[in-house]
Amino acid sequence: MNTQARATGAPDALLEGAYRKAIFRLIPFIFVCYLFNYLDRVNVGFAKLQMLDALNLSETVYGLGAGIFFIGYVLAGVPSNLALHKVGARRWIGTLMIAWGALSASLMFVKSAESFYLIRFLTGVTEAGFFPGMVLYFTHWFPSERRGRVMALFMSAIPISGVLGGPLSGWMLNHFQAGQGGLAAWQWLYLLQGLPTILLGFAVYFVLHDGVAAVKWLSADEKNAMQKALEDDERARRAGNTAVQSFASVLRNRNVWMLGGVYFSIQMGVYAINFWLPSIIKSLGFNDPAMIGWLSAIPYLVASFFMIAVGRSADRRRERRWHLAIPMLMGFGGLLIATVAADNPVLAMIGLTLATMGTLTGLPMFWPLPAAFLGSAAAAGGLALINSLGQIAGFLSPYLVGWIKDATGNTHVALYILSAVLLVGAITVLSIPAKTVNR
Template sequence: MPDSMQSLDPMKSEGVLEAHKGAIYRRVTRRLMPFLMLCYVVAYLDRINIGFAKSSMELDLGFSDAVYGLGAGLFFIAYFFFEVPSNMLMHRIGARATISRIMILWGIVSGCTALVTQEWQFYLLRLLLGAAEAGFYPGILLLLTYWFPAQRRAKAVAFFVIAIPLSGVLGGPVSGLVIGSTHTLLNLANWQWLFIIEAIPSIVLGVIAYYYLDNRPREAKWLTDAEAGVIEADLRADADKAGSVSGKTVTSFLGTFRNKWVALLSLLVLCQALGIYGLSFWLPTLVTGVGITGPIAIGLFSAIPFGLAIVSIVLTGRNSDRLTERRWHLVVPFTVAAVGLTLSALLTGRPVLGIVAISLAAIGCYTTTSQVWTVVPAFMTGVGAAAGIAVVNSIGNLGGFLAPYFVGATSSATGSPAVGLIGIAGTLLLGAALTLVLPRDRVNR
């Protein structure tokens, strides 16, 4: 046998490489995804627990639906302004320090919401919470681009986004239990206990994140040099392929603002965010509207749509990677979300049909969220990805301000959230149409 063959590193042999790749990425998935999912579960709970606190806060503090809607949405105004700087800082100092800092700060601010007595305090703390959490979601998405190439990323993103409905499966019953069982405990209202109890895990996980996470494959002591090299070779090949297909890939900070696809992607994510936050912030109200009463019952029934959404996210992400097809895996959930949200707004006083409709809305909205973030990174790489993902997410997530405020304002004016939710359903159909504009050779990889 020639000396060159005898000295060949087995991990660099194509056959051996392919045989080991699946095991390497499964190892990465087991190491990263459960922890990142857990972090996002507590992040999302701290973001939407205000939906479960809404009725008690309004009763104790005299807040109207319009005040609640504005306060819920102000989170995203601060989020908008701080997201790009946070992601650019993460690209420089790494995910470990960035995610740790974000989680500790938002836990502290969220817990302080228990001290609110006036409208301006409510508004201020929601702004501070948005500033504290800015960069977390796009930071995780950026981190995934450092560990998973495009052809494996849909499944990874799907696992991460599962954390959103999982927070509903866990958070609905837990929040309902806290609201239903802690009234006047130690002279604190039940909604105050909700903010205090659900803030603690964020602070604890923020400390753990600093010691647990690794910024890049080469820094991971739990990978061999050869295994890290396999991942980095895949990522380099991925970046080279991105530059060979239609359109211009964003590779720099300034390029983010010159690329023609950034505006379209921002609008696409805006449509997605309008749907998911319109549903998330008003889900307890929708469950009440279909005829289910009592905080514990509302929490338990709220978990059903989230549980079904988890199944949809997993199956859709797996099928999207298997077929290497992204566009229709995004168009269909957009459409299902629009239909479900419309029906859930109309089926008042009908518990069974109402929960089915809300479940369709949840399946569509949360599956859309997982799939849209397999599409966005296809248009950017390198430092351009750090800026581009943050820009698209920050602009898109203005939907987190617009959705609760719009539904709250129309609810105060009409006595029902139906008009606002049907309006949001229309933007979901717009999202489906925008998806079809994206170039197939860019997206389907």
């Protein structure tokens, strides 16, 4: 019998049916929202292929513009998540999505480095509350033992955004290259990928609910069973003395800062791939935007299947550390292969695929760790703090790669540095006591 079902006295079928309903009702819509969240965040990697020449911008300017998004993201992360905790996910997330969709589309009006920096910074401010808000939102629906697969389903939107976004962006750059409507192809890309986010933001007001008690599609028995499972999960963490219960204690807890460092190392690899994959593929000898788009989809497609499989394995085995450390080591090895085999397109693509599989899978495999010891009182601020620490990599990673590429003419040194950071992060994960996180 299911552990949660035993604790509540509810039959297995009742609780399992309630969770299936919750996943079916919530995850597909949240998945689509996150898909466009990530697409709006990283489509500058494709726009760059034409935008830099059109505006006479350097690789360093691009790297700084791509990364400055995360300064706004980090500054707004904790306040935004605390606001969500106060006003509710439905109203706060909907408002944020409308704002960042409008800002993302407005990148089409960029004329200078300064305007590029400003809009990217403001977009980071508005997007800051979405991801940690969703992690917090899931803690209001699913106990610890179920969050691995839920997070994997949710975060598979990242590789799927690459699978769909790569070919779509490449097609847009080719299709609109004649300058239809007085706009360049890269401007059409920003416009057409930003507008759906605005529409989804309005849809949030009607689709999301702020907790189990607020929905009409669960029976009273199902609501009671799910709520009891959440309460039992919270008590189990407190009984094990692993739950940090206040935001003040979060700031004093070394594990929170250590996990922030681990998340930083994962994101250093993730954003190197997200912002530079099209350029790295182009450097392998592929110049057609459509071909670059299709080739960039391959690593993301493989990563999407790998991410879900690892998430299910982690929940089934109740093991967290190795299910995170091994993907991080794959990211380390993949970046090394892609760098060493830069003159061999096939081997380089294999390396990029391994790196994408490892780093992207590291994202959902990371989040059950802090959720395992952050109590409900600390979760809103604690999750946002860890996320903000990790997102510092979003500024450093693209800027570092751009600066080194301008200085050396290639990305080799930067990729060596990023692979080393992933290795240190994986070693740190394995230093965490298993009993602390294996739930």
